[in-house]
Amino acid sequence: MKLKGYRNVVKLTLIAMLTASVAAGCSQSNEKPGATAANNSQSTSDKPIEISWMVPQLTEENAYGQKLIEEKFTVKIKPYLIAYADYPQKQQITLGGGEIPDVMLVLDPVSLQKYASQGLLAEVPVDTIAENMPKYKEALDKDAPQGWYYSLSDGKNYGVTTFYPSGRFNAKAEWRTDLLAKAGIDKIPATIDEMTAAFEALKKIGVYGLSSGAPGNAWFALFKQIFPAYGTVPPQWMLKADVVVNGAIQPEAKEALTQLADWYQKGYIDPDFITGKEYREKFIAGKLAYYDYGGVLDLDETNESSMISLAKKTNPDAKIEFAPLPTGSGGQGDWAWGAAGNIIAFGKQLDKDPEKMKKVMEILEATTMSEEGFLELSLGKQGEHWDYKDAGQKQAGGIKLLAPHDNLDKRYGMGLGDGASFNPFTRQFAAEVADKWNPIIVEQSKQYNMPKVDLFGKPDVLPSAGKYWADLLKLKDETFMSIISGAKPVSYFDTFVKLWNEQGGEQLAKEANELYKQVNNK
Incomplete structure (x- = not known):
């Protein structure tokens, strides 16, 4: 994109x-x-x-x-x-x-x-x-x-x-590297496999690997650095073989959900990821080791309200470092809005x-x-x-x-x-x-910047978005959370795709492709 x-x-x-x-x-x-x-x-x-x-x-x-x-x-x-x-x-x-x-x-x-x-x-x-x-x-x-x-x-x-x-920039991936060191990990994880190994080590010292969230646990924020590692960004509009598709219903999303469900079952993911409750606070307190919604001001020790300053008040040895976005079978990246x-x-x-x-x-x-x-x-x-x-x-x-x-x-x-x-x-x-x-x-x-921006800037710009988009977001969020938490099997993803298309996704995809063709004279 x-x-x-x-x-x-x-x-x-x-x-x-x-x-x-x-x-x-x-x-x-x-x-x-x-x-x-x-x-x-x-x-x-x-x-x-x-x-x-x-x-x-x-x-x-x-x-x-x-x-x-x-x-x-x-x-x-x-x-x-x-x-x-x-x-x-x-x-x-x-x-x-x-x-x-x-x-x-x-x-x-x-x-x-x-x-x-x-x-x-x-x-x-x-x-x-x-x-x-x-x-x-x-x-x-x-x-x-x-x-x-x-x-x-x-x-x-x-x-x-x-x-x-x-x-123009994606959020920063941040690790509590003091917790990694305590768990015996001396290298910042850079791949999905390395994250898995780190999460297992962190579990042994009573620390969750990751959670997910943003203000209000926003719909775009759910494990937004994990899905791009598998080659998709739900629910952005993206090009695939010159056809506009929605990232939420791609097979790559099912792959990412399979990994996340496995992590959850093994105890690597904080159960509160569903609400996003105290996501930032838990990272500061050392209850979480990985944070996917960071920014450059977090490491400013001259600001008493910054992430690192607050963490050091809890633990003087706290250390936070930026890290590469995790790489998986589909590459790497993170949700970004673009400059509007x-x-x-x-x-x-x-x-x-x-x-x-x-x-x-x-x-x-x-x-x-x-x-x-x-x-x-x-x-x-x-x-x-x-x-x-x-x-x-x-x-x-x-x-x-x-x-x-x-x-x-x-x-x-x-x-x-x-x-x-x-x-x-x-x-x-x-x-x-x-x-x-x-x-x-x-x-x-600019460091570790690999922004993934929706083909149209924001995914709800299409003519019928007012009719369908809110319900589709609710369907996506509920389905993904249910699959990750184990309330539904990963195989339910296929049912979700069918429901998505029936409940307006197919109509929006039609409008998205018409818009793309008009713009590109196709």
């Missing part, structure tokens, strides 16, 4: 959506984004524009980041204070009750399609984006063209897809309030595309929220978050980012901005 395909996809999309706006989208402004934003803010009205803004992770009243945006852009923000884990449900309840925010983060394409079909969202013509966010649009076209599909519903555009620079993220959508009422929509676009352009925006919304105040690790080298030497503002949940709650590429309000900065301030992180992220 190659990003070249995304560019072909977007080529087709832009023909249908943009027409004359292409030229506008390529234009550049000679003014600094921050200065432009400030001038525009003062020229409209002295009275702040009120904007109701729904994003997850912002949890404090009158948060630092909120006040910064309000003062800089002459707006008054009415935020929804929602924790990340509660966000999808609370968003649906809010919209279902007839309350529609002016601005809202929509997490996935299938949700956007549902909200658009219910008449809850304002259409956002791409030429409007090109006119008001020229640098943003140019960066999206260049770095994350598949993102145009995320905001598309029934041939119309309904939002601005966010950047996700870290999606979520969607910032606008409530239907903004159809009649274009000035408010333009004001939000102004904020997005000025913050995500400028160094000034990164400093203000991701880092905060130097000396209070962050500082250079080496004043002489500045960002080339790395950035450190300062206590008590080094706790990420606390930072997100107050409307600040993680110092890498994220902030709660506008979500992600363009790669060209974030990379400049995180050269060490970018370089470290």
Whole structure:
């Protein structure tokens, strides 16, 4: 699966959506984004524009980041204070009750399609984006063209897809190498067979080999570095002999499930993998030896909240190291999203309030595309929220978050980012901005990087995804967990394939192949 395909996809999309706006989208402004934003803010009205803004992770009243945006852009923000884990449900309840925010983060394409079909969202013509966010649009076209599909519903555009620079990289495989040493393993396992031997040794000292999970045990996260070792990535769309197929129902998935079921039966897998409960905490505490959802910040001992710092509080001899993604009969790799993220959508009422929509676009352009925006919304105040690790080298030497503002949940709650590429309000900065301030992180992220990205970016972009995708994900998760835990035999996989196709998988595969053929003129 190659990003070249995304560019072909977007080529087709832009023909249908943009027409004359292409030229506008390529234009550049000679003014600094921050200065432009400030001038525009003062020229409209002295009275702040009120904007109701729904994003997850912002949890404090009158948060630092909120006040910064309000003062800089002459707006008054009415935020929804929602924790990340509660966000999808609370968003649906809010919209279902007839309350529609002016601005809202929509997490996935299938949700956007549902909200658009219910008449809850304002259409956002791409030429409007090109006119008001020229640098943003140019960066999206260049770095994350598949993102145009995320905001598309029934041939119309309904939002601005966010950047996700870290999606260029897969998560890191991490081993508690102090536990490996304790079990008599002196080499970091690099293959499925070596992992099996290590798990057996770890079992003898009372340590589980692995579990699986992510926030909420997300559907994409189930042993997401094991399946690619067998040559498939459930439930991504992938090419096989020039035909688009879904990774969840391939024979290679059955091979991976056979291995995982064997590991579980032998006691190598934590039984809590089904819920993902305390996955990270167990790794920190030394109850698990392998972690498949790591990142480069985990090994930062200057941050008291990092994985290694917390592990050392439990055991001063704790040691965590990155490792190659495990190699199996089908190669190696790990799930990655690509460089497009979520969607910032606008409530239907903004159809009649274009000035408010333009004001939000102004904020997005000025913050995500400028160094000034990164400093203000991701880092905060130097000396209070962050500082250079080496004043002489500045960002080339790395950035450190300062206590008590080094706790990420606390930072997100107050409307600040993680110092890498994220902030709660506008979500992600363009790669060209974030990379400049995180050269060490970018370089470290390239280590052991073998991302596997869905053929279409996200697997739920197809027209019938709203009808079938949620039920198919539930079927996949329940089946895979049942097979791994031994509740169902591996042979049940064949029944699962039949059910998948009957319950909408066959229709989605048809749509996926039609889209692929259109894009590639086949």
